Amino acid sequence: MAAVSPVKSLQEEATCPLCLEYLTDSVITACGHNFCHSCLSRCWEGPGPAASCPQCRDLVQQGPPQPNRQLAQQLSLQAVQGAGGDGMCRAHQEVLKLFCEEDQAPICVVCRESRAHCMHTVLPIAEAAQEYKGKFEAHLKTLREEREKLLRWKAMGEGRSQEYLKKTQAKRQKVLAEFQQLRQFLEEQERLLLAQLEKLDEEIGRLQTDTVRKLSVQISCLSELISELEGKCQKPASEFLQDVRSTLSRCEMGPFQLPEEISPELDKRVRGFSWQTTALSEMLRQFTDTLPAALERARGKTQGAFRQATVTLDPDTAHPQLVLSEDRKRVRWAEPRQRLPSTPERFDSVPYVLGREGFTSGRHCWEVEVGDGRYWAVGVARESVSRKGWMSSSPEVGIWAVKQWGHQFQALTSPETPLSLNPLSRIRICLDCDRGQVTFIDAGANVPIFTFPPGSLPGERIRPWFWVGGTKTQLYLYL
Secondary structure, three states: OOOOOHHHHHHHHOEOOOOOOEOOOEEEOOOOOEEEHHHHHHHOOOOOOEEEOOOOOOEEEOOOOEEOHHHHHHHHHHHHHHHOOOOEOOOOOOEOOEEEOOOOEEEOHHHHHOOOOOOOOEEEHHHHHHHHHHHHHHHHHHHHHHHHHHHHHHHHHHHHHHHHHHHHHHHHHHHHHHHHHHHHHHHHHHHHHHHHHHHHHHHHHHHHHHHHHHHHHHHHHHHHHHHHHHHHOOOOHHHHOOOHHHHHHHHOOOOOOOOOOOOHHHHHHHHHHHHHHHHHHHHHHHHHHHHHHHHHHHHHHHHOOOEEOOOOEOHHHOOOOEEEOOOOOEEEEOOOOOOOOOOOOOOOOOOEEEEOOOEOOOEEEEEEEOOOOOEEEEEEEEOOOOOOOOOOOOHHHOEEEEEEEOOEEEEOOOOOEEEOOOOOOEEEEEEEOOOOEEEEEEOOOOEEEEEEOOOOOOOOOEEEEEEEOOOOOEEEEEO
């Protein structure tokens, strides 16, 4: 078996396992693996005293990565010994005058005659450089145009957001003013009705006093007449019949007239007051009856004409450390890593999973219950999002989402946008494919959280996207 050449071994050692490029600002872990400083820092993002090595998965103490000075010295020495100067072939020490189209690399005239390149198409290196420079400039032009397009969309979205904020502020002021007027009207009605009641109380009191006085006089007269008649009935006949005419006359005056309990005018006023209170009660009842409907209409305007989508999780895309329920509605993070086939559809480095359903047009919404977990993210991703190797979660890679990291909430823009939110229990994702826009809403309070402006999403198939970042985190599709 042929021994591996020192140059090839050094080249393999100088390649970063994360970005697969030559090491930049190389650092070494405690287990002896080399990485780019920036790649390892991104992989070890997040709190905690320990992390795992991205290559061997051994737990290592997390801290400032240590530079690998020995490897840097070896690379420098090899460059001096093997290169023989800029533009020189390492194998033949000849000037690199040609460019191999198949291998996409500069070669010398000796390489051109070798078996490795004799059947390949080659160009003079100056001609190839001019050709590829033109290709790069064309790509640069396209990329700059795309960046300008996104910047315009961003500015337009910010302008529309400010416009909507002004409209909602004006509506808020109008609602506050109308309710203030309603409060003033109710307070005035309260004062008026209480004053009328007080007057009625006074008049009823006076009527009651007058009635009692009149009845007392008549009762006294009747009592005197009764006593007189009882006395006469006890006397002898000669005395009993004296002044009999006068006595009979006083007894035959007829029944005493009862005083009027309440005057027609007072009765009319009491009935009128009852009508006023009834009308006010009816008005308030109508207001309270229509308030839920008004709130429901307002909620409908917030949600728009979005159709409730049925979303399930796609097990073929789930990272090996994500466990899905049988009904494909729940997902949680678990140890150890499951033994699953490494298919092209599966995320293999970051704990992501996609929804099985995809959308290309129309307006759709679904809700996700996040529970008490502190490390999660939900949103949407394009169908062609990369599944292999370490990757970020941002619009540049095809992910539009919001996340919670500890006690902080962010929108996954570039850079991330901090969000000032109370703890959430359920999130509604509203996807507008026709406008290329996605909105996140606190489903419990029905309050918007964040909106990626129109034109943010590409015109390709979009799928629900989820990230679970801890053992205590569990996401549930709430349908």
